Amino acid sequence: MADNYNVLELNIGLGNNNNSKVGGHAGQSPRQRCPAPFLLKTYELLEELSENEKDSTKIVSWNAEGTGFVVWSPAEFSELTLPRYFKHNNFSSFIRQLNTYGFKKISSKKWEFKHEKFQRGCRHILGEITRKKCEPSVFPAYLKSSSEENNATSSMEENNDHHQLLMEENKNLKKERLELQMQIDECKTLEMKLLECLSQFMDSHQNKVRRLC
Amino acid sequence: MADNYNVLELNIGLGNNNNSKVGGHAGQSPRQRCPAPFLLKTYELLEELSENEKDSTKIVSWNAEGTGFVVWSPAEFSELTLPRYFKHNNFSSFIRQLNTYGFKKISSKKWEFKHEKFQRGCRHILGEITRKKCEPSVFPAYLKSSSEENNATSSMEENNDHHQLLMEENKNLKKERLELQMQIDECKTLEMKLLECLSQFMDSHQNKVRRLC
């Protein structure tokens, strides 16, 4: 039943997130600690799936040099791989985590990601990778950034940024709409076929019965 | 595959957590908003399981007065019920959420919980239940939009107009998206029924033919 996402608990187990109380400021010398579950799971996943199959059926793997990894098939990765290691099947949530831990997407064409401390055969330095989120305590981001400038310009720029984002979202929404409409069309076509099938079936059935009588 | 936790997305769907931007101080008059997913799911779960079976096999139900609920069998609840509604099967995580939303355990002998605003038949006031966590950071959202300044003006207004339009279009697109998604869901349901119908028809047809021979 709930086996789905227990797999990893066993594999990684012992998941003592000691990270919390290690106390102290940022900029410490790289201290060994237990890596975040996300990193461990992603690493495990690569170890387990990287050598799988021939290249043509590969879903995800280390890159050739072992300095990063590539998701070759985001669709299969999301549907098949993610739920085996995480509590979801959303590619974007996975990406969100990668960003949180400072991974960089290094190609606009492939889903290839790198992090200096995330490399094949180097499980022992995963503990040095930390979440970005710094100083949650301090003032909100918008106050931080605007502090240095005499604005007038800055709020203008912000506006432009917001504008930019809105336009982008808009574009995406329209694309999404198109996709949804296509899905609906497909559905309708299928429905039609099913209905046809059903009616043909009924006809032929009647004929058979008639003949048999 | 990952169906496990998709069940509810459909049921509750539309999961617009609008809670965020309603802005403002605490102690407002009870404002209607979309209830937190956790509350909705817990409510649904009770609606769906409360009347199940005879008392002896009941896992969870509203209490007699409908003013709270009882988990009769934490073990079964954890193993069977939780994963159908949430992304986990840990009783303690469920309890943690109850505490976060201010529920009280009202008996040391039974797992019975109450919240003033969580009662049988009162789905409409779930939106008044809020997380405890107050004032995580001092400055509320409305400070962000310190918009009405004496800034450079003329092209600014044009900009604002465009902005306004964009936002509106955006809102509409989202509404449209929702409608399209609902259409798709309907389509899928119909497809399912058609397929079922077809398969039943084939079965019964085979039987008839068999009898006639």
Place this chain on the structure above:
DNA sequence: GGGAATATTCCC
């Protein structure tokens, strides 16, 4: 890419 809300886990 990332801010921020909610969910889940871990720990006291």
Place this chain on the structure above:
DNA sequence: GGGAATATTCCC
């Protein structure tokens, strides 16, 4: 029971 870290979602 609740603080706090991490995970997941939602949104820009």
